[in-house]
Amino acid sequence: MGRFHIDTLVAIFLLLFCGVFLTASFSIRETSYASLGAEVWPRVILIFLTLLSLGYLVQALRHERSEQTEEAPRGLKQWFFHHLNAVWCFVWFGLFLLSLPYLGMLVGGMLFVYVTLTSLGRRDFHGHLVHAAIAVVSVGTMWAIFTYGLKVFLPTGSIVSF
Amino acid sequence: MFELHTLALMTLGVTAGLIAGAIPGFTIAMAVVLTLPFTFGMTATQGLSTMIGVLVGGLSGGLMAGMLTGIPGTPSSVATTFDGFPMARKGQPGLALGIGVWSSFFGGITGAIVLVTLAPQLARVGLEFGPWDYFALVMFALTITSSLSGKALLKGIIAGTLGLLVAAIGEDEVNGVARFTFGNDAIRQGFAFLPVLVGLFAFSQLLSDVQDRVKASKPLMPKGAKAVRVEHRQAIVEVLRRWVVVLRSSFIGVFTGILPGAGSSVSNILAYDQAKKASKHPEEFGTGIPDGIIAPESSNNATEGGALIMVMALGIPGDIITAVMLGALLIHDVVPSPSFISEEPVLAYSIFIAFFFAHFIMVTMQAFCLRIFVLITRVPMYILTSVILLYCAIGVFALHNVGFDLWTLFLFGILGYILRNLGFPLAPMILGVVLGDIAELNLNRAWSISNDLSLFITRPWSAFFLTLAAFSTVFPWYQRDRATKKWTQFYFPIFAFAIAVPVIFMGGTVRPVLGLCLILLGVYLLWRRVNKATDLSC
Numbered sequence: 001m002g003r004f005h006i007d008t009l010v011a012i013f014l015l016l017f018c019g020v021f022l023t024a025s026f027s028i029r030e031t032s033y034a035s036l037g038a039e040v041w042p043r044v045i046l047i048f049l050t051l052l053s054l055g056y057l058v059q060a061l062r063h064e065r066s067e068q069t070e071e072a073p074r075g076l077k078q079w080f081f082h083h084l085n086a087v088w089c090f091v092w093f094g095l096f097l098l099s100l101p102y103l104g105m106l107v108g109g110m111l112f113v114y115v116t117l118t119s120l121g122r123r124d125f126h127g128h129l130v131h132a133a134i135a136v137v138s139v140g141t142m143w144a145i146f147t148y149g150l151k152v153f154l155p156t157g158s159i160v161s162f
Numbered sequence: 163m164f165e166l167h168t169l170a171l172m173t174l175g176v177t178a179g180l181i182a183g184a185i186p187g188f189t190i191a192m193a194v195v196l197t198l199p200f201t202f203g204m205t206a207t208q209g210l211s212t213m214i215g216v217l218v219g220g221l222s223g224g225l226m227a228g229m230l231t232g233i234p235g236t237p238s239s240v241a242t243t244f245d246g247f248p249m250a251r252k253g254q255p256g257l258a259l260g261i262g263v264w265s266s267f268f269g270g271i272t273g274a275i276v277l278v279t280l281a282p283q284l285a286r287v288g289l290e291f292g293p294w295d296y297f298a299l300v301m302f303a304l305t306i307t308s309s310l311s312g313k314a315l316l317k318g319i320i321a322g323t324l325g326l327l328v329a330a331i332g333e334d335e336v337n338g339v340a341r342f343t344f345g346n347d348a349i350r351q352g353f354a355f356l357p358v359l360v361g362l363f364a365f366s367q368l369l370s371d372v373q374d375r376v377k378a379s380k381p382l383m384p385k386g387a388k389a390v391r392v393e394h395r396q397a398i399v400e401v402l403r404r405w406v407v408v409l410r411s412s413f414i415g416v417f418t419g420i421l422p423g424a425g426s427s428v429s430n431i432l433a434y435d436q437a438k439k440a441s442k443h444p445e446e447f448g449t450g451i452p453d454g455i456i457a458p459e460s461s462n463n464a465t466e467g468g469a470l471i472m473v474m475a476l477g478i479p480g481d482i483i484t485a486v487m488l489g490a491l492l493i494h495d496v497v498p499s500p501s502f503i504s505e506e507p508v509l510a511y512s513i514f515i516a517f518f519f520a521h522f523i524m525v526t527m528q529a530f531c532l533r534i535f536v537l538i539t540r541v542p543m544y545i546l547t548s549v550i551l552l553y554c555a556i557g558v559f560a561l562h563n564v565g566f567d568l569w570t571l572f573l574f575g576i577l578g579y580i581l582r583n584l585g586f587p588l589a590p591m592i593l594g595v596v597l598g599d600i601a602e603l604n605l606n607r608a609w610s611i612s613n614d615l616s617l618f619i620t621r622p623w624s625a626f627f628l629t630l631a632a633f634s635t636v637f638p639w640y641q642r643d644r645a646t647k648k649w650t651q652f653y654f655p656i657f658a659f660a661i662a663v664p665v666i667f668m669g670g671t672v673r674p675v676l677g678l679c680l681i682l683l684g685v686y687l688l689w690r691r692v693n694k695a696t697d698l699s700c
Binding site: 006007010014021024025028029031033034035036037038039041042045046048049052053055056059082083084085086089090093094096097100101105109112113116117120121122134138139142143146150151152153154155 | 200202203316317319320323324326327330334336337339340341342344368369370372373375378379542544545547548549551552553555556559560563565568569572575576579583584601602605606609610613
């Protein structure tokens, strides 16, 4: 997938996004007391963004026609592998957020750090040991600083109560 | 400010900043962002002093990595490596580090002096601003940030506009009407600033740092760095002997800092370039000479003094770092405005003193941090990333104790990562998020006073900022076409004429005179261009 092709897709996505938000702006409640309605400023932004997105689309299409991309088009598989580490982080972080009400910040956090470390780094026995130690020490320390030092309430889980 | 507790926190902040600044891939902004959650439990003075400590430490930490390994720790110390690394390789790493440290110190102190002198004066000017002028100032801050954030001006403006839209989501501050909630009650409160900032900036950067699987699992510094003894005495002599370079570079730094959008990553290269141009031996630059270290290091520390002037005097942040500072002030229920210095003198002068004092702590802590830095370079990036991702989550949750903030962090982390990979600059978007409310509030105030839109053009300050905004939008094209297209010859003369008109109408005695000087400058520039063109045609 070449750069210009992506730019075209992004521009189209932005236009659709503006369309959805512009439509939603008509659902904003109008008030009789306001000198400038709550919908005015977002609409100004959205109209401007739509114009910019149109300009971006024209620019992307022009580039697509006039220039050939130097890089060979990258397939979906290659693209996925290029971003694999980031995808792992997002997946684990999403699961960590979902597990937070059950496991709490301390245990959930330790699991998140351990799993992320193992996904990104070495996976042999020694690696597992090091990752587990890092997870326990780093999360435990930070949890203690916030809970006892800064007196900040961190979420506890329904399964694990700390 | 001089309580033992505050000084200890500042020392901790400087130490953290020095280490974070030294690690390649970690920017100062990220260090400051990650410090913010720790300041919730502190008083405003303590919190801001700690953050300023991190900022000053970060600015000076970048030179350690640059000089010892040739890889700059932060973008603000890129130019330092041009001469710092060769000097270290010539067998003088201690002297190179010493010159860097003391240049940073003198540059920072100059920045602090200008900050203390100029901020109250600028705040007095700011008191003249009406809502029209503030709105125009926000527009200028956004356009110049977009135009200075790289080649992709259109993407920069789109990012800035997206930031404004993000700020508009949730309950309208003036009328209390919900906007774009799509039936979700959690969105009614809008997106909190910190989760958006951490997600867009820190989260996305951390993930970009581990994109390369092989690189992510190797230690930060392949060659490794060795702790050396810093040659303080000789370095002070070398720096003071070149006081002209220090002063010139510091003023370049302060001016760059005042300008919204241009931070220390721009000023260090600018100062290096100017030092080279002004030198009698420009050919020696790049071989490991003291001037090549003094110029960038003096300017990058002075830059933040300039950037703080804008935040403290007008409440307008110029870069991500000062945007976080503004966020920190807002968290402590302090709203910076032109009256901030006179209404909150204790806090305002604490910030001045903290910025000044942090430089002394930085000099003291540098040698100690050098040893820690050497240890940290043995850690692979993926370990730091995994741990810091969780620290981001803990810090963000600590802000309001609301689970929704963590989902905001996640959402904006994904968005930031995608935008970064698509080539959209994130600085305009972050500024858009920070400045969105200020822009809307002032537009509302302006409209409540009068629905005459021409006031945006007829009021001198508003016209001044809108003219600057227009010219800063055209600036990337000027840079691209300079020396190849004829129209670029008229850019600066026309700019001088255009900016002179509102300046003349500002009233008083000094400003109209200044306006006339600008017109004369425009005429002179035009005359020079026409003469040059005639000579060439002959």
